[in-house]
Amino acid sequence: MEKVRFLMIGVGGMGREHIRRLQDVPEAEIVGLADPSAESVAQVKMSFPQLENVPVYTDYREAIAQSNADAGIIVSPHRLHFEQGMACLDGGLHVLMEKPFVDGSVNAARIIAHAESVGMHLAIAYQRHLMGPFIYIRDLVQSGALGKINFITAYQAQNWLELAAGTWRQKLALSCGGQLNDSGSHLLDVVVWMTGLEPESVSAFIDNRGTEVDIDSAVTVRFREGAVGTFNVVGSASIGWHEDVSIHGEYGTVLFRNNRIWVAKAGQTELAEVPESELPASSDPNRDFVDLVLGRISEAAAPSTCGLRIARLTEAAWRSAAEGCRVVSLLEETVV
Template identity: 55%
Template sequence: MAAVRVLLVGAGGMGRAHLRNLLALRDVEIAGIVDPSSAAIATTKHISGAVESTPEFSSLKAALEAVQADAAVIVTPHAEHFEQGQMCLQRGLHVLMEKPFVAGSVNARALIEMAQQAGRHLAVSYQRRLQGPYVYLKTLIESGELGEIRYATAYQAQSWLESQRGTWRQNRELSCGGQLNDSGSHLVDVMLWLIGRQPKSVFAHTDNRGTEVDIDSALTIRFEHDVICTLNVVGSASIQWWEDVAIHGSKGTALYRNGELLVAKGVHSELRPVAAEDLPVTTNPDENFIDLILGRISAPAATAESGYQVARLTEAAWESSEQQRWIAF
């Protein structure tokens, strides 16, 4: 394959972020841009002269009928992911789906099976799995240097309540959930990935803060091998962004503090920062997806199965919050 012909489905802010990533790759050709808003497409095309003459479409159906494409990057409101993923797979396209994959674990499983039957790649855009500090942390855990993982905690704060007020992200019909299902989805995924154990049960409390969807969430998760995890997603914060992760093992501790990584190896040892030059190189889901299609790697950083697992845990958290009890997996 000389170049992977990619259909960009969704020309909003995140669509433009994906486009920038794709345009930086020499093995990619943008086959078309899809969005019901011509203004959004016009803004997106201003990114680069390379897409000035790229065909544009107001519907995915029209695009699939008009252009030849090898893959699709879907960056649309969450409620549209499942149908759009089906359409692309039926046309033989590989699919990279923005988080949180599709609405619900039942749809997630159905789309995974469709991709398997079609023999096409299906991946989720969980970029933390490709960021240097998190890759370092994952390698550190798997090496056994922290010993047996006993406790993990994650915290994410964002002014999501105000920044997304009035947008589709706080419309339950389009978003299929609130902050836990949106930015918080990244945090759920990275903790499942880092811990590497099967969740056994979850207890959660959520607060909608007067909206249609959850804004603030506090989860306690019990994993196999007696690993305890707490996960806090604060959408009503006044700050733009903060993210923390802590991993405590029998032989050491690792703390991620909003971009900085500190590690203590050994009992009673001091925390020391990990130098930037010692971190793995950060890449992105688009580059990872193209490498997958071209056979340079055998599996994506975040498989569709990981999207299914995030959906299962999120659903269990919502059920727990509604019933105020532990929900078993």
């Protein structure tokens, strides 16, 4: 195989971002667009004139059968991910899925097992696994330079309540959850990925701010390795975006502040900013997935197991909040 032929399932705003990235990968070719929205398809054709003659399908099942694709990228409302992903796998397509993977940990485990049984690749577009600042922090933590991790604080603020108002993202039947399951999914995932820690128990307060879904979440996590972490996901903020992560180890500290990084290593009591020139090069999930399908790498930067792990953590937070901030052990959360 010299090229990977892609079927796009969902070509709204984030779908167009995947298309944009694929245009920069010489070994990628888009052979089908599947979306019931004529408006979204028209926007793609206007933004990417080179796709003018690419076939369009209103039914993703027809697209899978007729597009002659090697892989599918699923960028539809979250509730549809599982059925569309299973259909792609059954149709012989590898699958790259937008976060937060599928609706719940039970379906996450099922689709992972199914992908393994049919021998197809299944990955998640957690792009931070391929971004220089986060790779730098992961490498720093994994090197042992900070020692045993003791405490983590993670904070994300976005005017998501206003931005997503009236869209499927705030309709529980389609979104399967709110801000913690949407932008917050990136925050939960990247902290777990960077630190390599395994969540053990969770307690949470959540406020829906009058909507069907979670908007503001305060989540505390105890990790098996002994560390404690706090995740504050604010969807009702007045600002467009802000994100902080602080990781404190027995020997050192690293702070992430909107893509800028400060570090204090063993024996240092003052933080020093890390120059951008010292950060690893960045890539993206689309290029990474092409390399996976072509056999250049053996595992995706964000394999499907990341989605299962974050689904279980998110479900435990929702359960804790629903039960009055009761501490929920992830050992209680059974996956079948």
